[in-house]
Amino acid sequence: MKPAWRTMSTALAPGGAVVEGTCDELGRLASWVLLDPAGPRTLTLAAKLSTLDSPATLAERLPKALIHRNVPGEPIHEFVSALDGAWRDAAPFTAFGPRQRWLRTVSAVRAAGWPILAGPARWRLGEVTVRWQTVAPSYLTNS
Template sequence: MPARPQGEITRGTTNPNRLRRVDRWIAARLGGTLRDVPDPLVVDLGYGESPVTTVELHSRLTAVRPDVRVVGLEIDPARVAAAAPVAEPPGLTFARGGFELAGLRPVVVRAFNVLRQYEEAAVEVAWRTMTAALAPGGAVVEGTCDELGRLASWVLLDAAGPQTLTLAAKLSTLDTPATLAERLPKALIHRNVPGEPIHALVSALDDAWRDAAPYATFGPRQRWLRTVSTVRAAGWPIEDRPARWRLGEITVRWQTVAPSYLTSR
């Protein structure tokens, strides 16, 4: 008898194209992994009431690896049944499962807007459960975004634990980087207070954004590039190159923003 899926049924609301920012990042950052493994299995955990974002993930990743297999997992059997009619493209299926990943051994897991609805104490357990189920060299991308996908953040994890944090925004609608704090992952959203590293990063971005106001004449992208360059010059270990920054992203090593209660252990 299959083990009971680990997790709880969450609200499950979603919108088409909501996860485009993280999908684009997965294709760029983890595309090499997908191309190198013999069985490119990807799990989309907790796709919600509509399977549309799982269908979109499959479509985007087939551009990286045409034979990629994407499995959408949901705890609610009614949602799995409702998704069955759209499982038409080869390599796209839906099944019941939770953080244990239904016994699958994926090389990539996308878990978006799932843990946001849990208590903070549940995060570490969920992270360990998912990473323990990964194929060798695999990764979990866990995060959250707003309803339209204009603001997003996510953590990259592997078998060793969390590695990076990425913040991403649609620059043409970004009023201030402080807005990104509203969509931090569950592990960080309650830590955006003075004395915590993530608060220091958000504050540094906000200050640099304000100082870069004259660059708004050349458009929000130029203002953002100036902001990121300023924060990096101040000592924040921002990864990637300006080509990623131009997309409204920044990625930092996890240990630079990890909650103080974790780093003090």
């Protein structure tokens, strides 16, 4: 675990959690890592769906631990690429609005084997969450 995360998570009250993330200037693209005393638990990507041109744009707002690891061969790159490919495949759903296209996208990524957490109630909000281990870069999983 990164030293800053260790410092924050060890100072938590029982049952506490830290949300560490970032967003664009207008809050339309965001991502965050949920930390508890054991370390990072999940990664959430979120977008205002009416302004989302492609899930690949979410990569610009990845947390610091992942943003420089969004390169071929890294799990986060594979995940964002899977979302982006499913988004392109769901283009016919554009006629039903961006929310329906996003729902189709996340459903397809889950069906392809990505362990997407939560369900359509969160997806409708423009969110997708995975366990941290799914996207953790190798330099963090080996420490």
